[in-house]
Amino acid sequence: MARKKPPTTHGIVIVDKPTGITSHDVVAMLRLRFNERQVGHGGTLDPSATGVLVVAVGKATKLLRFVEKTRKAYLGEIVFGSETDTLDADGVVTATYDMGDVSLADAQALVAKHFTGEIVQIPPMVSAIKIDGKRLHELARQGIEVERPPRPCTIYSFQLLPTDEPNVFLAAVECTPGTYIRTLAADLGKMLGGGAHLRNLRRTAVGRFTIGEAAAPDDCELLPVEEAVRTLDRVDITDDLAAVVANGRVLPHFGGEGPWALFDPAGSLIAVYESYRGEAKPAVVVPQG
The missing domain is CATH 3.30.2350.10 (Pseudouridine synthase)
Structure with a gap:
């Protein structure tokens, strides 16, 4: 072979x-x-x-x-008054609601109370996570819906801004990985007495x-x-210590939470270490050359 x-x-x-x-x-x-x-x-x-x-x-x-x-940052438009089977504009409309003119102030108040900080979400059926070994979106294509356990996430920032269209708000969200922006839109629509879906989602930052x-x-x-590793804490080490790190040696704790990106005197990344039982343990040793 x-x-x-x-x-x-x-x-x-x-x-x-x-x-x-x-x-x-x-x-x-x-x-x-x-x-x-x-x-x-x-x-x-x-x-x-x-x-x-x-x-x-x-x-x-x-x-x-x-x-x-x-953490991730997103921009997207929340369209109030209709729900889809995918919770976004790619899906088939499953319900419509006469919600009048949705108040931006009312929506912002609900966001501040229910969708900021640590929350839990029910993953949508069109997501890629697995339940009993099968991806949810594969089950959804077969018309099968299964119970999904709620998942925690953190919303650092959730801002709503008006657009030129009635009942459409621009949403700017910063959150932990694994957050479903389409679920935020759908849940906010329900709390406002109707429904909503997401469109034009754009990720503006990853860390x-x-x-x-x-x-x-x-x-x-x-x-x-x-x-x-630009988001990690940087640790510059000597050539002698670099030789030890290349062999995956556990080191004394560097301070802080980690992970730490270790660089040799030439400025090359040689490893990433993580905190483990009061010490620093190699998570990745980067091959050199």
Whole structure:
């Protein structure tokens, strides 16, 4: 059996994902562009959604989990007066409501009371999480609906702004990963005495990766591997300690919560360490060369 060719291209790219394609489609495009099989993304966007998708190439894929854990920021439009089977504009309308002119002040008051801070959500049936080994969206396509346990999330900020359309508000949300913006829209519509769905969702930030530095899959710049840990605490170490780190040695705690990105005197990322029982334990040792 032939051995897999080791990756030769390494780094991350900040993609502005276009609408109409999946996150996996973006990965496939970048595999062709960089002639590299080892490519992965950090945090799925629905096909209709646009915006920041962080993609890792080569050895940077080992660091994706630290990208996925960072907070996310979104912009989207909440359309009051109709519900869909997918909770967004891609779905079939399942109910309509005469909600009059929805008051921005009333909606903001409900957001402040019920949709800010630590909350729980029921994942939509069109989500990718698994129940009993099957993805919810696969069951939904078969017309099957199952009970979903609520999941906690944190909403750091949820702002509503008026638009030129009646009963349509622009929503700006900052939240933990795993938050369903479409569920926020649907739940807010119910609390206002009717229903709502989400449209034109755009992710504007993943941690410190912002839409301002994102570009189309064909144009995005390959950034150094070190950029993947820009949100982590940096620790500069000596050459002697770097040799120990390369062997995966547990180290004394660095202080703070971690994780910590360890850099050698040449400025190369050599490992990421996490807090473990009062010490610092290697989570990822980055291959050199």
